[in-house]
Amino acid sequence: MEKGEFEKKWGDAFEGAEVSPSDSVWTNIELDLERAAGSKMKRRMLFYKLLAAASLVFAMGIGAVYYLQVTPEGNKNSLATQHETQGVEESPEKPVAANTESNPFGDSEISSAAPGLSATIDNFQADNEPLLADANRSDRVRIEHQSSTESQSRTEHKSPGLQAANHQQNKTPGNENDRGNNALAEQNIASTLDDSGVRNDQTIGKANQELVAMDDNKILDNRKLPPLTLLKNPELIIAKKENESTADPGMVLLAKLRDEEMKYEKEEKKKSQREELWTSVAFGAGTFSPNAGSSSMIQASDIHGLSSSHVNSPSSGSSYSFGVQLGGKIANRVVLVGGVSYLTQNASYMSNIASMESMNLKAELNDMAYFSTNNRAVTTSPYNVSSNLQYISVPTQIGYVVVDRKFAIQLNGGVSSDIFILNTLTPDAADVSKSSQGPGNDSPYRPVLFSGLAGTEFSYRFSDKYRVALNPGVRYALNSMYKDGVSTEASPITYDVAIRFRYIFK
C-alpha cells in the first residue's frame, strides 16, 4: 500500500500543532526523576542487604555441615553409616581368615568406632587362647546365629558396644531389623569374630563384664591405631587449593561491588573536577648548604709567603626561589611539570683572601679553586663574607599523584638546569669591598649546574580553578658548582618549602 495524498494531508494536518499539557505533568516528571534517583540508591541498598542475607545463610549452611561432620555426634553417625554399609555387604557371609591381621576393617577401626568393643576383643582373645588356637586351624569359619535372650537383657545396661554384641548374637540372616540402629555394633562384632574365627556367647558375655573396668586409653595405647582415633574431637580437614581464598564469597562479591561503586563515584567526580593542564606561581624558601667537599684553607705559604690565620669552612645559608610553572597530566596519576624560576642562594663564609684591583681589595672566597685562577689574590685578616649565588632554574619534574582529591598528595622528582647568573660577595670588613662574578671564561663557576629535585606536594583545591600547594623538597647538585679545572668541588644541597598557587586551565 503506497503512501499517497491521503497520508500526506494527514501528516501535514499536524505540522506545527501544539497542545499544552497540564501543569501537573512537569510536577510528576520531577517527582519521577527524584524517585528514580532515590530508587537507584534504594535498589543498591536492597541488593546489598539481600547479598548480606544470602551470605549469612550460606555461612550458616556451611557451619551446619561442618558441625555435623566434625562433632562427635556427627562422627558417630557418619561412622555408623559407613560401617553399616560395609557390614551388610561383608560380615555375614564373608569367609573369615584365621590370622587376626586379615581383619578387613583392621583393629584400629574397631577401636575407634567402639572402644568398648575393642576391650571385648582383647579379653576375648586372652580368655580363649585354646579356643582361638582351634579356630586358627580352621580355614574358614562362618558366623552362626545363636539367640540368647538372657545375654541381650544383661547387656542392655552396658555400653552401646556391648549392646551391639548382643544384637549381633541375635542376628539371623532373616532378621535384618536390628541392622539399622546397631549397624556399628554389628560390624564390630563381626570384626571380632573375623579376628578370632570363633564366636562364643559366654565369652562375649564375660568380656562385656570385664569391659566395665577397662581403661579405654589403655586399650588404645596397646594397639596400633591411626592418629585420628586418638583424637577425642577429630576435625574435618578439607584439602584446600593453594591460592583459594578462604573469604566468604558473598562478602568478597560485596566488597567488589563496593569497590566498583566507589570507582564509579570517583570517576564521576573526576570528570567534574579533572585537572589536565594548569599553571602555577611558586615561592620557596629554605636552607642552603654549599656542601664543599674539599675546600681548603689558604695557608700563608701558598700566597707570596704571607702568613694567614686559621679560616673557617663555608657555613650553611638560605635559599629563595620564585618562578612560574606549567603542568599537565600525562597519565591517570602522572603529571609532567616544567617551568622557570629565579633562584638565589646565600651563604656566609669566613675568608682571609681578597683580590687586588686598582689598589682596592675586593672580597674573595677562601676557595683554592678560585684562588688558583686569580693571580691577584692576597691574604688578609679573616673577615666574614656573604655569598649570594643567583641562578635561573629550569626544572622539569615528573609527579605521581598519590591522593587525587580535593586534598591531593603528589610525589615529585626530576632534574633542574640551573643557569648561573651571578655571584656577589659582600664582605663584612671596612677595607674590603663588594665583588661580583658572572659567568665567563675567567669565572670558576660552572655556567650550568644540574640538580636533582625531589619533593612532596600537599595541595588543596579551593575552587574549580584554583589549588594551593605546599611543597617541601630537596635540591641536590648533580655536579660541582665549580668548573672541572678547579681543584675543589661543591655540590650544594637545598632543603626548601615552596608555596604554589595553581590556576587550572581545564
Next chain:
Amino acid sequence: MLDEKELIERCRKGSRAAQRALYDLFSKKMMVVCLRYARSTVEAEDMLQEGFVRVFQSLDGFRQDAKLETWMTRIMVNIALTHHRKKLYLFPMVDIEKIDHQEAPEGLARLHFTELIAMIQSLPQGCQIVFNLFAIEGYSHKEISDMLGISVGTSKSQYARARVILQEKLKAESKQYKAYGEGRI
C-alpha cells in the same frame, strides 16, 4: 538563551532548570504526538510524563547529529506502543479484507487538528496505532509489523480499516459543514 546543544549538555549533567527548559521547548509538540496515540487526554499526559522521564534518562545516548525533536518523538511513540501493547495482547488484531481507497480525504483542511485527533482517538485501538505509525510517523508496514509483532498483512488491513472509518467521518463532517453553510443547521 541557551542553544539546543548546551541545553542537552546541561540536562545530561542533571540540571533541573535545563530539564525544565527542554520540557517547555518540546512538551506541547510531544503532547500532540501522545494525544494521537492515546484514548484520552489523561492517558496522553501519562505517556508524556513517562516519555520525558525516559528522555532525560536517555540523553546520554542521544547523538548530536540527530534531530532532537525526531528523537524525542520516537521515544514518545515507543512509550505509547508500550502502553498499548498490553492491550493489544488482550485484543489481538484480526486480518480484515483488504480495501484500497486512493481518494483524497474530503474536508480535512477545514478541520482543526484537535478535531482530527478526536477522530483518530475514536478509531479502534489497533487501527489507531497502525494509522499513526503509517500515515503520520511514516513507517512502512514492514516496520510496523516488526514493531508490533504482527504480520504485514494485518498491518495493512488495520490501516485500510482506519482509512475507511476516517473517510466516512470526514464525509460526515463535510456534509454537516455543507448543511451548516446552507443554513439547514
